[in-house]
Amino acid sequence: MVSARTASGGEIHTGHMALGLRSAIGSDVGRRRTANEDSGAAGDRLLVVADGMGGHAHGELASALTVAAMLEMDERLPADTSELDLLAELTAAVDDASAKLAAHAQQEPDTQGMGTTVVALLFDGERLALAHVGDSRIYLCRGGTLTQITHDHTMVQQLVDEGQITPEEALVHPRRSVLMRALSTDHPVEADLAFLDLQPGDRYLLCSDGVTAVLPDQAILDLMAAPTGPEVVVEKLITFANEGGGPDNITAVVADVVDAADVVSQPVRLVGAAAEVQIP
Structure with missing residues (x-):
């Protein structure tokens, strides 16, 4: 399978040092699945990964609808978000995604039961806000140390x-993929929300469990800490996950926090089901 890999960047000028995100995104169906139910988007200020579930119940539609709801939120935000509550905006987007899933299941009963994870970062040059539901993850690589930000x-x-x-037993537990919380057609869900401390030189990873179920933290750290650009890291994460068996769809966004002068703004890039599924 050919992986889709695109790069995008955003530039935000603040009252003091102007910071930007330089990001890359990629998605691959993996070695054992016939369809890609993951969706991803990377723009100037919004990064999203959603891992759809449900198989015949249209996980790819659930993830694509969720990314679409996130992008709609981003599009309606003003250029200057300094007066906005970013966590409230992310909450509204998650609620909108839940409403879209429920409405679609009402119209198309065979999609009842579809669901998706979501991880998102929303950036305004000074603040970096996070929303998280499910088992897709966000990691921070800073100073040679990898930290899993989401739970x-x-x-x-x-x-x-x-x-x-133990954490070691969890890695091989037969029910390790059973979610306690996900976006679904049944009811709204509460996302974990947080503001993240932001430093130049930080590198963030948003990924589906097609990455983390195969690659141990040390392997992820080795790639994230290497002096290579986000595009190379994304490409290697996908390659290594496939070499490890590729049991699931693989989606990753890698974003560097850099001086805004080093970033070229580009349109939002979509991968996986978000790039392929026609949203009704």
């Missing part, structure tokens, strides 16, 4: 939190 909404993570199993 999986899975059954096995809950068992780890409660001390019933």
Whole structure:
């Protein structure tokens, strides 16, 4: 399979140092799936990954609808978001995505039960806001250290939190893919929300579990900490996940926090189902 890989960047001027995001995005169906149910988008200020689920119940539609809701939020925001509550905007976008899934299931009953994860970063040059539902993840690489920013909404993570199993046991648990929280056709869901501390030189990864189910943290750190551009990191994450068996769809966004002068603004780039599915 050929992977789609595109780069985009955003430039925001602030009252002091102007920071920008220089990002790359890619998605691949993997080695064992026939369709890509992941969706991704990378723009000047919004980065999103959604991992659809449901198989015959149209996971690819769920992820594409969710990314579309996020992009609609981004498009209606003003150029200057300094007066806006970014977390409230992300919350509204997640609620809108849930409403889109429910409305579609009403019109097309065979899509009842479809669902998706979502991770998103919304950036305005000074603030970086996060929204998260499910087991897609966001990592930060800073100073040679990799930190998982999100906390999986899975059954096995809950068992780890409660001390019933170890993190090592969680990696091979037969029910490791069972989600405790996801966007679905059934009811609205509450996203985890946070503002992230922002520093020049930071590198963020947003990815579906097609990456993390195959690559250990050390392998991800080795790629993220390497002195290569985001495009190379995305390409290698996809390649290595496929070489590790490619059991699932693979989607990754890598974004560097840089001086805005080093960034060229580009249109939003879509990958996976978001680039292929016709939204009704």
